[in-house]
Amino acid sequence: xKQHENIKYQILNIKKIIQRSKIFKLSIFxxxxxxxxxxxxxxxxxxxxxxxxxxxxxxSVISFLEKIKTFPEFQNIFEMNKNIYxxxxxxxxxxxxxxxxxxINNLEQQLIINPKARDILYSLYQLYLAEEDTVKAEEYxxxxxxxxxxxxxxxxxxxxxxxx
Numbered sequence: 001x002k003q004h005e006n007i008k009y010q011i012l013n014i015k016k017i018i019q020r021s022k023i024f025k026l027s028i029f030x031x032x033x034x035x036x037x038x039x040x041x042x043x044x045x046x047x048x049x050x051x052x053x054x055x056x057x058x059x060s061v062i063s064f065l066e067k068i069k070t071f072p073e074f075q076n077i078f079e080m081n082k083n084i085y086x087x088x089x090x091x092x093x094x095x096x097x098x099x100x101x102x103x104i105n106n107l108e109q110q111l112i113i114n115p116k117a118r119d120i121l122y123s124l125y126q127l128y129l130a131e132e133d134t135v136k137a138e139e140y141x142x143x144x145x146x147x148x149x150x151x152x153x154x155x156x157x158x159x160x161x162x163x164x
Contacts, residue, residue: 058085058089061081061085061089062089062092062093065077065078065081065089065093066093066096069093078090078093100127100130100131103127104124104127104128104131107120107123107124107127108124111124116147117147118144118147118148118151121140121143121144121147122140122141122144122151124136124140125137125138125140125141125144125153128140141153
């Protein structure tokens with residue numbers, strides 16, 4: 001009788017192992033299926049950009065370079081494309097930063113003429129805030145508030161508007 005129970009117990013263990021094996025195979029199949037679907041979808045999304053870059057579409061290259069500025073690989077990719085397209089790639093890639101610097105420089109020159117120009121002070125506050133230079137931004141906000149104590153830095157659309 002004991003031997004009969006032992007055989008019964010072994011048969012139950014084998015059934016459990018087989019059942020676990022089926023679940024494991026099903027899990028692997030499911031993961032593999034979703035991985036393949038994900039790869040298929042992502043390949044359709046990536047390929048248009050890839051083909052634009054490969055076909056030497058300069059606008060696409062500039063757009064790509066602007067988006068990867070923060071990545072460590074940027075400098076190598078930038079130099080490679082600079083060799084292909086020349087110096088214009090550098091000018092176009094850094095156009096926004098250069099325009100901000102030029103605008104800041106022009107506004108600071110105007111402050112020399114009129115150091116109490118509220119709108120210029122406030123514009124410099126916003127530009128430095130966008131550049132993430134909070135020290136200079138706070139300095140210009142303080143100077144703006146000295147000229148106009150009612151200025152509201154959360155109102156970025158029009159500094160003239162105040163609560164009435």
